[in-house]
Amino acid sequence: MEKIWLKQYPAGVPAExxxxxxxSLVALLENSFSQYRERPACRCMGRDLxxxxxxxxSRALAAWLQGRGLVRGDRVAVMLxxxxxYLVAVAAILRAGLVVVNVSxxxxxxxxxxxxxxxxxxxxxxxxxxxxxxxxxxxxxxVPHVLLTGAGDMLGPLKGPxxxxxxxxxRKLVPSFHLPGATRFLxxxxxxxxxxxxxxxxxxxxIALLQYTGGTTGPCKGAVLxxxxxxxxxxxxxxxYGPALARIPAGEQPVTVCALPLHHIYGFNVIMxxxxxxxxxxxxxPNPRDTAALLKELARQRFHSFPAVxxxxxxxxxxxxxxxxxxxxxxxxxxxxxxxxxxxARAWLxxxxxxxxxxxxxxxxxxxxxCNPVDTTDWSGHIGLPLPGTEVTLLDDEGRPVPPGTPGxxxxxxxxxxxxxxxxxxxxxxxxxxEGWLRSGDIAxxxxxGNFRIVDRKKDLxxxxxxxVYPGEVEDVLTQMPGVxxxxxxxxxxxxxxxxxxVVVVRQAPTTARPTEADVRAWCEANLTGYKRPKVVEFRAxxxxxxxxxxxxxxLRDHV
Numbered sequence: 001m002e003k004i005w006l007k008q009y010p011a012g013v014p015a016e017x018x019x020x021x022x023x024s025l026v027a028l029l030e031n032s033f034s035q036y037r038e039r040p041a042c043r044c045m046g047r048d049l050x051x052x053x054x055x056x057x058s059r060a061l062a063a064w065l066q067g068r069g070l071v072r073g074d075r076v077a078v079m080l081x082x083x084x085x086y087l088v089a090v091a092a093i094l095r096a097g098l099v100v101v102n103v104s105x106x107x108x109x110x111x112x113x114x115x116x117x118x119x120x121x122x123x124x125x126x127x128x129x130x131x132x133x134x135x136x137x138x139x140x141x142x143v144p145h146v147l148l149t150g151a152g153d154m155l156g157p158l159k160g161p162x163x164x165x166x167x168x169x170x171r172k173l174v175p176s177f178h179l180p181g182a183t184r185f186l187x188x189x190x191x192x193x194x195x196x197x198x199x200x201x202x203x204x205x206x207i208a209l210l211q212y213t214g215g216t217t218g219p220c221k222g223a224v225l226x227x228x229x230x231x232x233x234x235x236x237x238x239x240x241y242g243p244a245l246a247r248i249p250a251g252e253q254p255v256t257v258c259a260l261p262l263h264h265i266y267g268f269n270v271i272m273x274x275x276x277x278x279x280x281x282x283x284x285x286p287n288p289r290d291t292a293a294l295l296k297e298l299a300r301q302r303f304h305s306f307p308a309v310x311x312x313x314x315x316x317x318x319x320x321x322x323x324x325x326x327x328x329x330x331x332x333x334x335x336x337x338x339x340x341x342x343x344x345a346r347a348w349l350x351x352x353x354x355x356x357x358x359x360x361x362x363x364x365x366x367x368x369x370x371c372n373p374v375d376t377t378d379w380s381g382h383i384g385l386p387l388p389g390t391e392v393t394l395l396d397d398e399g400r401p402v403p404p405g406t407p408g409x410x411x412x413x414x415x416x417x418x419x420x421x422x423x424x425x426x427x428x429x430x431x432x433x434x435e436g437w438l439r440s441g442d443i444a445x446x447x448x449x450g451n452f453r454i455v456d457r458k459k460d461l462x463x464x465x466x467x468x469v470y471p472g473e474v475e476d477v478l479t480q481m482p483g484v485x486x487x488x489x490x491x492x493x494x495x496x497x498x499x500x501x502x503v504v505v506v507r508q509a510p511t512t513a514r515p516t517e518a519d520v521r522a523w524c525e526a527n528l529t530g531y532k533r534p535k536v537v538e539f540r541a542x543x544x545x546x547x548x549x550x551x552x553x554x555x556l557r558d559h560v
Contacts, residue, residue: 005385005450010243010373016389017239019232019415024202026094028231028277030055036279039253042084043301044284045163047155049084051279057154058091060192065096067195068145070122072097072202075210077116077124077143078263079103079134082284084154085185086262087272089125089147094208097200101210101222102263105130106529110477111220113137119210119222119422123147125185129167131177138179149185150174151286204228210422211265213363213468220473222422223265223363232415233269233366234277236387241305244332244357244374245278248304254280256305257298259288259312265367266337266466270307280305288312295321302326306354307334309466311497313356314344327352332374334359336367337466338498339454345379359384360454364431364438366416370452382451383444390414392452394444399433407455410444411437460553462491463499464531471553474524474532478503481523483513488543488551492536500535504556506542 006015022028033055040048049057065076076093078100080086093100101119103112105127112133116124123145126134131148151173152163167173208230210222248254256275260267275282283301288294295316313335316322333348335358345356357374360383361367370392372384386392393401394408402408417438420428431439443456462469471489478487485508494500507514515523517537524533544555 003386003391003450004448008373008385008449008451010375012243012246013239014388017232017235019228019235019389020204021235022231023204024094024206024227025208025230025273026200026202026227028234028273029058029091029094032276032279039279040281041276042087042258042282042284043255044082044084044286045155045159046300047084047159048281049087049154051276054087054091056193057088057189058095059197060189060195061088061092062096062192063195063197064188064192065092065098065123065145066198067192068123070096070098070145072200073099073207074122075099075101075119077101077103077119077121077126079105079107079112079124079126079130080149080263081105081127081151081286082258082262082267083127083149083151083286084284085125085127085149087276087282088154088189090268090272094202095197095200097202097206099207099210102212102265102268104261104263104529107133108527108529109133109136110527111529113141114220115212116141116143118212118220125149127151128177129173129175131179131182132175135177135179146179146182147185147188148179148182153185202227204231207419209268211268211363213265220470221424221427224419224422225265225366226419229366229416229418230269230273232389233368233387234274236389236414236416237270237274237368238278239388240368240371241274241332241334241374245304247331252304254278254305255301255303256280256282256307257285257303258282259285259294260307260309260337260466264337264467265363266307266361269366270334270336270368291315291319292321295319295325298325302329304329305332305334306330307336309337310335310340310344311338311465313348314341314496317344317347317351322351327354330354333357334371336361338463339381340379342379342381349377355379357384358382360452362440364418365412365414366418368416369412369414369440380451382447382453384452385450386412386452387414390416392446393437394446395437395439399437404448405445407443407445410440410442410452410454412440413437460490462489462501464491464494464501465497467531469501469532474501474503474528474534477524477527478505478520481515481520483508483515483519486543486551488553488556489534490553490556492557494535497531501532502536502538503534504538504540504543506540 037052150164152160209225359371391413491499
């Protein structure tokens with residue numbers, strides 16, 4: 001496809017970026033540690049962590065990891081909320097030549113066990129809130145090194161102990177656990193300061209991150225993101241957002257609201273790593289579900305960039321404290337991970353004077369693929385234009401480009417596209433063509449100006465507040481429940497989350513236990529992260545099927 005979109009690029013945005021500007025994320029980090037040493041890298045609960053401190057802490061932790069016998073390429077799981085420890089852990093893992101494996105702190109034991117086993121994790125950095133979950137899986141998946149941290153560990157000698165006390169004793173967020181071999185995060189830092197870091201010879205083709213996703217088919221898989229993939233996407237994003245960020249007053253440090261989870265690729269690269277690249281400060285929000293607390297924190301701050309999902313924008317707009325925040329310094333609002341609704345975009349612009357700039361991406365592309373120009377003020381419903389150095393085409397079922405104006409599967413080619421799925425060559429071959437095109441599973445059309453618009457999707461993916469829910473995973477969990485003969489999972493419209501999960505259950509014969517709706521919900525609560533749990537449970541005598549016996553989810557969706 002001819003790159004007709006280049007004619008619509010804002011002034012100053014290049015057609016290509018130098019994807020080899022940094023040989024690795026390690027080189028990028030060390031450059032920022034030197035260049036911005038006196039600036040805060042992040043702010044959390046009123047406490048700053050400077051670039052110089054991040055350099056020192058991550059160097060010490062990297063030395064400690066090497067001292068545990070971890071070698072280049074070993075995988076280290078990070079199961080933390082948005083806390084300064086997350087930045088320290090990621091920088092340390094990369095500097096030690098290791099691979100980051102992002103894990104949601106909300107994972108249930110079954111989900112955590114699968115991910116640790118699939119990645120072959122040699123170590124895990126985990127918030128103590130989730131320690132009881134880890135305890136349940138260690139017998140089946142022994143992880144040699146466990147690094148345990150409390151929420152307040154990096155908030156200083158006064159606030160830190162108070163935050164930990166509130167979490168443990170007052171709010172009861174830390175269930176009882178027994179991990180006798182675990183090392184405390186601050187102890188590891190103290191020991192690491194007495195050790196020497198052996199610089200890792202990390203290059204562009206080394207693995208930096210395993211980002212778990214359902215992909216376009218099947219169970220959860222680790223997208224293998226190389227250092228060069230993530231660096232390229234950072235440079236593409238910096239170039240694209242440049243015109244908006246250039247409107248920040250000279251000499252003022254860019255501050256980005258980090259209310260999206262850092263373990264999600266959107267938060268990881270578009271917020272944390274991009275902030276570190278540009279010398280910015282990430283305003284960490286450990287619990288964005290507490291809307292009142294989030295707005296209270298924003299009312300104390302001066303910030304310039306706010307990446308979020310439609311549901312978060314809308315939730316904030318609906319809160320009575322919204323107008324207590326000073327939005328006048330906001331220069332860039334980025335909407336991703338799910339479609340931005342027109343009503344949300346219009347209300348956000350009216351009340352903040354900063355338009356939501358909608359983009360599109362996926363974990364397999366590090367994640368950003370396209371975005372609307374940052375100087376736009378009108379909601380279009382488009383996913384925008386491909387980023388610098390990115391090719392996008394539309395393919396039919398046989399992999400051939402479709403004629404102009406015809407819907408086709410959106411396919412991406414560029415330096416940000418993953419190397420493949422971790423230890424899944426068959427799945428990799430299904431989504432990456434011999435020519436290097438990543439098939440997204442989304443059906444799109446493109447107009448004469450090069451704007452792409454999603455119109456449908458081939459896969460049965462469900463988007464819940466920007467998170468991907470894969471029906472097969474939920475179905476697999478439910479079919480293991482006593483009394484369930486079979487089931488089907490679909491997405492249904494939801495005013496708050498965009499979509500919600502609905503499960504249709506066929507119970508076994510009356511001679512066996514017949515689960516109730518409450519039974520199904522309890523089973524899901526014990527085995528699935530919150531956003532994957534069904535909002536609607538329906539019982540039927542049978543499911544619609546094809547002549548070959550395949551369950552027809554589309555037939556269920558058509559009758560919602």
